[in-house]
Amino acid sequence: MSVNSKIYTPYTLPCGVSVRNRLVKSAMEENMSSAGNLPGSALYTLYRYWAHGNLGMVITGNVMVDREAMTGPGGVALEKETPLEAFERWAKIIKSNGALAVMQINHPGRQVFKNMQGKAIAPSAVPLDMGKHSKLFAQPREMTCADIHEVCQRFVQTAKQAEKAGFDGVEIHAAHGYLLTQFLSPLTNQRQDEWGGSLINRARLLINIVSQVRAVCPKNFIVMVKLNSADFQKNGFSFDDACEVVNRLEALGVDVVELSGGSYEAPAMQGQTRDNTTLAREAYFLEFAQTLESKTDIPLMTTGGIKRASVAEKVIGQGCELVGLASALAFTPDLAKKWQQEWSYSGVIPDCTWRDKSLASLANMAMVRRQLRRLGNNLTTLRNPSPLWSLLLDLMHRKAMTKRDVAANKRHRENSTI
Numbered sequence: 001m002s003v004n005s006k007i008y009t010p011y012t013l014p015c016g017v018s019v020r021n022r023l024v025k026s027a028m029e030e031n032m033s034s035a036g037n038l039p040g041s042a043l044y045t046l047y048r049y050w051a052h053g054n055l056g057m058v059i060t061g062n063v064m065v066d067r068e069a070m071t072g073p074g075g076v077a078l079e080k081e082t083p084l085e086a087f088e089r090w091a092k093i094i095k096s097n098g099a100l101a102v103m104q105i106n107h108p109g110r111q112v113f114k115n116m117q118g119k120a121i122a123p124s125a126v127p128l129d130m131g132k133h134s135k136l137f138a139q140p141r142e143m144t145c146a147d148i149h150e151v152c153q154r155f156v157q158t159a160k161q162a163e164k165a166g167f168d169g170v171e172i173h174a175a176h177g178y179l180l181t182q183f184l185s186p187l188t189n190q191r192q193d194e195w196g197g198s199l200i201n202r203a204r205l206l207i208n209i210v211s212q213v214r215a216v217c218p219k220n221f222i223v224m225v226k227l228n229s230a231d232f233q234k235n236g237f238s239f240d241d242a243c244e245v246v247n248r249l250e251a252l253g254v255d256v257v258e259l260s261g262g263s264y265e266a267p268a269m270q271g272q273t274r275d276n277t278t279l280a281r282e283a284y285f286l287e288f289a290q291t292l293e294s295k296t297d298i299p300l301m302t303t304g305g306i307k308r309a310s311v312a313e314k315v316i317g318q319g320c321e322l323v324g325l326a327s328a329l330a331f332t333p334d335l336a337k338k339w340q341q342e343w344s345y346s347g348v349i350p351d352c353t354w355r356d357k358s359l360a361s362l363a364n365m366a367m368v369r370r371q372l373r374r375l376g377n378n379l380t381t382l383r384n385p386s387p388l389w390s391l392l393l394d395l396m397h398r399k400a401m402t403k404r405d406v407a408a409n410k411r412h413r414e415n416s417t418i
């Protein structure tokens with residue numbers, strides 16, 4: 001196959017918007033915001049590379065709905081009162097060469113680093129179990145019903161702000177162990193009220209957010225959900241649960257479900273599980289997508305482990321309408337163009353082979369983030385970065401960003417109490 005491949009054909013989403021090809025840049029948190037957790041020059045430079053990379057759609061790294069609850073230092077936050085200029089410029093850059101711009105919106109819940117000194121809330125007060133790394137994370141507080149309603153409103157307001165800023169849509173992050181996943185999973189949601197227990201109760205927050213976002217945004221605004229195909233932890237959110245949730249999302253007119261998996265505790269999105277499930281070496285969640293496709297009409301996208309055109313094509317041929325690429329686009333931002341010129345061109349996904357799996361997983365993330373920062377500084381990417389050096393550089397960068405964000409939040413809190 002070659003340039004005539006289906007991966008280069010357009011597709012019309014249920015909301016009526018057409019995406020020019022099937023290749024999507026999936027969300028990658030960049031930790032590169034400017035002061036005030038706003039997009040700025042480094043992010044603009046980075047996204048210009050993807051804007052000119054012949055992708056059909058570009059999904060931003062996760063944008064927080066509450067600047068006091070960040071998934072990481074140097075993240076972007078968009079709240080009801082946030083001025084929109086910086087976001088308007090971001091959307092314009094992403095769309096400048098024909099790609100659709102989708103903002104991923106998220107709340108970390110309990111997956112908050114202690115040194116960020118922010119809010120850590122969760123359906124139940126269950127802390128993260130990361131073995132010897134657990135102490136890096138904040139102890140979450142159980143959410144009240146008022147907290148739950150506030151979070152729902154925040155997602156809806158952030159989606160509306162994204163629409164006003166010129167984004168074509170939002171992706172609601174309900175994967176990878178963040179707040180909405182914490183509600184979905186019986187391991188982290190031990191509530192006895194209408195937000196816990198049965199799957200319908202555990203899914204209520206996600207369903208409420210999706211239906212309210214649909215209600216306040218125009219009909220042609222893209223609404224996507226990133227969902228775990230499973231937790232990959234014993235007694236967690238199962239694939240059957242995921243199928244049931246997808247059926248409910250379909251009834252609400254969701255445009256695309258992006259299938260992923262795992263959490264900080266079980267990083268299946270990096271191809272590793274904690275319940276002995278074996279994932280494919282490339283396109284980790286394709287089998288789940290194939291099974292799901294027979295049960296739903298909702299367009300599916302899967303992300304994870306894809307770096308070759310032939311695999312992307314297989315994904316499109318076997319149950320998905322869109323194919324998500326993350327790490328490979330940090331190493332080769334114009335991968336979609338490269339494949340058009342040379343079908344057998346293989347992108348790079350880092351695969352650190354250190355024996356300590358948790359450290360190796362951190363090094364893989366650090367290598368990707370290093371490439372993102374290099375692109376943001378208009379530097380060439382490296383095909384074989386050193387895992388150790390990348391990890392050290394990443395730690396230094398995160399430390400500086402944490403210091404900046406903690407000080408800014410302190411000032412923000414002081415100003416709001418005056």
Ligand SMILES: Cc1cc2nc3c(=O)[nH]c(=O)nc-3n(C[C@H](O)[C@H](O)[C@H](O)COP(=O)(O)O)c2cc1C
Pocket residue numbers: 026027028029030060061062104173175176226260269270303304305306324325326327328349364365368369
């Ligand atoms: C540095 C980095 C940051 C990420 N940030 C996000 C994020 O903000 N939101 C999200 O849904 N997934 C995030 N992911 C996960 C990716 O979207 C993707 O699901 C995962 O990396 C597997 O795809 P890949 O093998 O193509 O990298 C991130 C991954 C990396 C490497």
